[in-house]
Amino acid sequence: MAGQQALPYPIRKNRSKNLETLKVEGHGKNWRRFGGHYDNSKYPPYKWDESGEVFVFSTEGIPDTTKNNVIKVVNKFINDFHLPLRCEDGDTKEERSYLLELLEDSVTARGIKKEIDFDKLNIELTRIRHECKRLTYGIILIVDERKYEFLSTKGEEPAIYGCGSGYGLTILRVTHPKAVVHEFAHMCGLGYHHGEGSTPPNRNCTMNWVYPTEKFCEYCKNRLKEIWA
Numbered sequence: 001m002a003g004q005q006a007l008p009y010p011i012r013k014n015r016s017k018n019l020e021t022l023k024v025e026g027h028g029k030n031w032r033r034f035g036g037h038y039d040n041s042k043y044p045p046y047k048w049d050e051s052g053e054v055f056v057f058s059t060e061g062i063p064d065t066t067k068n069n070v071i072k073v074v075n076k077f078i079n080d081f082h083l084p085l086r087c088e089d090g091d092t093k094e095e096r097s098y099l100l101e102l103l104e105d106s107v108t109a110r111g112i113k114k115e116i117d118f119d120k121l122n123i124e125l126t127r128i129r130h131e132c133k134r135l136t137y138g139i140i141l142i143v144d145e146r147k148y149e150f151l152s153t154k155g156e157e158p159a160i161y162g163c164g165s166g167y168g169l170t171i172l173r174v175t176h177p178k179a180v181v182h183e184f185a186h187m188c189g190l191g192y193h194h195g196e197g198s199t200p201p202n203r204n205c206t207m208n209w210v211y212p213t214e215k216f217c218e219y220c221k222n223r224l225k226e227i228w229a
């Protein structure tokens with residue numbers, strides 16, 4: 001199966017210098033206020049989790065089996081941590097075309113690939129959620145890796161496999177379960193990597209910078225429980 005080959009980590013070519021600013025701040029439901037990552041955003045993060053829903057969308061060219069495997073992995077994550085969420089197929093929703101328009105508005109064409117500006121998309125999505133009350137649930141968008149890559153921002157190397165944000169948006173180029181769990185964990189509030197900034201490496205945890213497994217260390221398990229308590 002295409003999604004099961006080993007991943008040539010790291011997630012980015014070089015370590016990010018800025019990710020420390022993404023650390024979770026506060027406790028409980030204050031987790032959304034992390035960072036100051038989007039200081040230029042007009043709105044605070046939208047409380048997407050209060051919808052209780054996460055929908056998985058895909059661009060053209062993604063097989064249903066790939067999407068269904070992502071839904072399965074996310075629902076296992078949700079069940080393992082008893083999160084008040086459920087994950088379903090989003091492609092039958094009327095808002096899919098609207099989401100794909102937003103995606104296209106965030107890309108720059110470079111050669112045959114389109115570069116996704118993940119930060120720009122996050123900010124625009126947040127604005128739309130606040131102003132129009134659309135796309136108000138958690139969103140996982142699988143894009144065709146042959147057509148899309150991520151834009152490098154703030155002098156960092158671009159993400160390769162996916163991007164996840166506590167703002168309620170995850171974009172996946174690769175759907176290996178390790179990548180899905182790692183990015184969805186970012187979306188659920190874990191804004192750090194082990195082995196980055198002042199966080200020591202932990203190769204037995206999916207949140208490690210390199211060679212993550214699908215498993216979490218005790219620290220990250222507890223952090224997730226604390227965030228969602």
Ligand SMILES: [Zn+2]
Nearest residue numbers: 011182186193
């Ligand atoms: Zn990451």
Ligand SMILES: [Zn+2]
Nearest residue numbers: 205207217220
């Ligand atoms: Zn960990």
